[in-house]
Amino acid sequence: MATVISVCNNKGGVGKTTATLNIGAGLAKVGKKVLLIDCDAQSNLSMCFRQDEDTSYNIGRVLLGELAIKDILVKTEKYHLHLLPGSREHRKIEKRLVGETGAERRLLKTFKKEKLREKYDYILIDCPPALGNFTTNALVASTHYIVPVTPEYFGYKGIKGVLEFINEIIEHDLNDDLELMGIIINQFNENVRNKVRKGIADKIRQSGLATFKTNIRQNSDLVKAATNAKSIFAQNEDSNGAKDYSSLVNEIINLRQ
Amino acid sequence: MATVISVCNNKGGVGKTTATLNIGAGLAKVGKKVLLIDCDAQSNLSMCFRQDEDTSYNIGRVLLGELAIKDILVKTEKYHLHLLPGSREHRKIEKRLVGETGAERRLLKTFKKEKLREKYDYILIDCPPALGNFTTNALVASTHYIVPVTPEYFGYKGIKGVLEFINEIIEHDLNDDLELMGIIINQFNENVRNKVRKGIADKIRQSGLATFKTNIRQNSDLVKAATNAKSIFAQNEDSNGAKDYSSLVNEIINLRQ
Numbered sequence A, B: 001m002a003t004v005i006s007v008c009n010n011k012g013g014v015g016k017t018t019a020t021l022n023i024g025a026g027l028a029k030v031g032k033k034v035l036l037i038d039c040d041a042q043s044n045l046s047m048c049f050r051q052d053e054d055t056s057y058n059i060g061r062v063l064l065g066e067l068a069i070k071d072i073l074v075k076t077e078k079y080h081l082h083l084l085p086g087s088r089e090h091r092k093i094e095k096r097l098v099g100e101t102g103a104e105r106r107l108l109k110t111f112k113k114e115k116l117r118e119k120y121d122y123i124l125i126d127c128p129p130a131l132g133n134f135t136t137n138a139l140v141a142s143t144h145y146i147v148p149v150t151p152e153y154f155g156y157k158g159i160k161g162v163l164e165f166i167n168e169i170i171e172h173d174l175n176d177d178l179e180l181m182g183i184i185i186n187q188f189n190e191n192v193r194n195k196v197r198k199g200i201a202d203k204i205r206q207s208g209l210a211t212f213k214t215n216i217r218q219n220s221d222l223v224k225a226a227t228n229a230k231s232i233f234a235q236n237e238d239s240n241g242a243k244d245y246s247s248l249v250n251e252i253i254n255l256r257q
Ligand SMILES: Nc1ncnc2c1ncn2[C@@H]1O[C@H](COP(=O)(O)OP(=O)(O)OP(=O)(O)O)[C@@H](O)[C@H]1O
Pocket: A011, A012, A013, A014, A015, A016, A017, A018, A019, A040, A042, A044, A127, A128, A129, A186, A187, A188, A216, A217, A218, A219, A220, A222, A223, A224, A226, B010, B011, B012, B013, B129, B152, B153, B154
């Protein structure tokens, strides 16, 4: 049964899409069967697979019951890394979905009907910078969640809001087993002299919340990779980004043992 | 009558809050009467005025009709810079508001009832990284909108989605006069050798969309200022951030002449 991980944080621009892409690619690189799902109307993850951001073959339509998984599934050549694309259409679909029966459990229902968890080792879901219906669907269908954070004041303060939202999902019996896999401290170089960032990174580690040992350092290859619709591993194997995401992937795999 | 400006972009982390705070402070510094409104549940703008992010005295409650402007108005000592705070409560308020009559025009109605546009020269509204009901309310009540963008692939691709959303607001006669005041190219240093960023900044300028002449350079003082709940002018008058935002404020003032 696949481990299902929502990558979420309502703070914008913290590295949700970058983490989903590169954790997914890193897991596939070591032989895992991986499915990525783009639940963000911006469709940035889907752009990294050269998908049209206006495609009507998207996960939103599956949640509405208009399409099946096989209609929208995108496979990559090299590894067992598949994608269920997002679309800008999601903005309107999300509004429609809110009024439907079982609106919060549509993705979970799709997983069950299509036996998706039997077909993969890991399913990763990229969430929008909002705590709306698509993020709810992702979390209700997940076994774990990962919260990327940049060591900045607003980002640090925002963690509480994310956890509160998730507690509500658990309290309302939408998902009893949802567990924080870890906070990723992103764009942080331990040896850089920036006291503010170091202070916030320390606060996060001392908060008692599960936090990955691996920090993801600021690395321009990560930006280049996204622009070139590649994973960091395809962009530059020797980069800090590739090393950090490899180490993070190892942490994730070792958790499951 | 105040110029009302929504600062919006569904792409996260591009500098919406930083721009709202520092344009607002810059306008107040040269003697304008300025009102800032925090329409984001994250309440990052309100944190810059040391407001409690869980306050129940927030603009969301005014939109629901439960409070009046005078119940929530925050004034600063030095200049004529006022704030209508946000709150994390906005997440739940937004869900409730969606079902109410005139849900999209509540802020506009409040402006009229409280004659807010007569009391200020500029009203700036910080929007969340989402195109939901609060962003709609902000845009329906605005004369102009500003879109901060960082010169990165995802950010550039996202501009189309924001403009599409705004066209829908205009098409459905929610606001006939809404005008793009300008795109702000944020975190961009003209002389830095980064070809990717330069290439995207050029594309934005060649797109034909109104774009401010002033680029906002990457500047760590801007991050420090937000952490210290200060404007860039109070943090460090001589910083690149202060110079860039002063120059941007001059462009905005000259537009009105
Ligand atoms: N470690 C890093 N080093 C350098 N740049 C990074 C790093 N991680 C992410 N980025 C860049 O930061 C920007 C924001 O990242 P990304 O788009 O993944 O964030 P996000 O949380 O998905 O944003 P949104 O909230 O809009 O969905 C992107 O341009 C990305 O390339």
